[in-house]
Amino acid sequence: MNCPKEDITFEKILGLRPSDNNHPLLLHKNKNNNHTPITRECLEKCKSNAECRSFVIYFNGVQELENVVDTNTAWFVKFVLVKSCTKLWIFETIPGTTLVGNDTKILPKTLTRTECQQNCLQEKEFSCKSAKFRIKPSDYGPNDETTGICILSDSDRHILPNAYRASGYDDEYFENQCSETYREDQDEFCAYEEYSNVTLMHNDIYYENKTKDSCQQLCEETEIFNCRGYSLVANKKSFDCFIHSEDSKIHGPRLLIENPFGKYYEKAQCINISITCSETYMTVTYSPKMKFIGRMYMEGYSEQPECFVTGRGTETLALKLSVLSTQCGVIKAVAPENRTLMAGTMIVQYNPLVQTQGDRTIRIGCIYGNDSKVLIGTGITITSAPNQGSALINSTNTAATPVVEMRVLDFNSQSEVSSTQIGQELQLVIEIRPADGPLDIWAGHLVAMTENSDESILLLDDRGCPTNLNIFPALTKIVTNDTRKLVATFQAFKFSSSPIVRFSVIVQFCPEICPSITFSG
Missing domain, CATH: 2.60.40.4100 (Zona pellucida, ZP-C domain)
Incomplete structure (x- = not known):
């Protein structure tokens, strides 16, 4: 590539890889530990190799010779962009998916993929967090670049998980890794969802001898890519810590692999939710920033009127739960020194009828105990x-x-x-x-x-x-x-x-x- 070195970057394509009929060459392979991540090593080797135009990481260690659609791989393609950050890759592309609605800006003419992504990076009127690319049907020649309709958005699948869904393979979803993480209100509830006895298959960085808190801190401080979660695998006195640039929402739970010694923690969408405690009630208040027509209810009690509330657009919702009875699944746990926890599990369901993977499961509770x-x-x-x-x-x-x-x-x-x-x-x-x-x-x-x-x-x-x-x-x-x-x-x-x-x-x-x-x- 005859261009400034600082403009050379990568696009990460998930769920799709080139056919092995292209006769790929081995770029890197772990000799001793197949579980150690190799993302950074491969990126550095390809970037320094003028002949390398792209490479594929096989997370399961097996090269499949037939299928091009492959969720066990990540395909990194070298290309040129005038970029605005120093991430190892600038865009994450997920073919066959789309973000329904939230079309902030529809560009007036057909563009190539690279032109669409460059427009997102250079957008001045708003922070472009993602783009949708609809491939234009055409008889493309072997040297023709694919063109299509480009739509820019100020949202992404993390802000609006219920709007992200599978589509046809003429749709492609581009996510801008340079956009700032959405955190408008510092008082919002931001947390990690915990998955027991599993880890995420796709690993990018590995650390030895860490605690849960130190592993989470490493995830928060990762700058070379956007950390979406981390996995812990218990050993004798500490944990092996794996940092992930992907999450389970891309291809569903198939990326989670069973591990009796493992736990996976995934960053969840920040929501404006709070809990107030009184002597008789635990009140959960939710102020949606965007239109919410779903339901907020206690797990297992979705049909009991006192245990759920229904969304009314952007109106603030309040779910009032008695702490003096066991209705709605609120349970009591007594600790030493007269400290008592009243707690339960609540679901924030974005669709009024069915649950989807973008819904939130939140453990809520009030702790009572004071010497005053x-x-x-x-x-x-x-x-x-x-x-x-x-x-x-x-x-x-x-x-x-x-x-x-x-x-x-x-x-x-x-x-x-x-x-x-x-x-x-x-x-x-x-x-x-x-x-x-x-x-x-x-x-x-x-x-x-x-x-x-x-x-x-x-x-x-x-x-x-x-x-x-x-x-x-x-x-x-x-x-x-x-x-x-x-x-x-x-x-x-x-x-x-x-x-x-x-x-x-x-x-x-x-x-x-x-x-x-x-x-x-």
């Missing part, structure tokens, strides 16, 4: 159902906390009750142990609710003042050598829709003595 505030709950039923109480802790650090317990007792027998009748005299007791510890307590925001939190009533406000003395009085503090507790005597009541009444309250710790609360009424 404690959220505790208990419950009774007006029939003979068993007690279904729970203890949740809301925390900002991991310091050891005292033990706090809330119970409902029969006023006369002082025994704990799990069932009662309307009007029976009961006592709500909130007790801290040890009684002679350095902390005092007060409580507020006491809520009574039905089993599924469909109905609720605020009994004490945030200061601890009663909202209706006819239903529930103020708490009284009792301190002796053996106990330190808050007590309120009330008559049993119930909601019309459910026989079960649950209680939730926020308890505040104070050094030595909590200030007294005054209220009117």
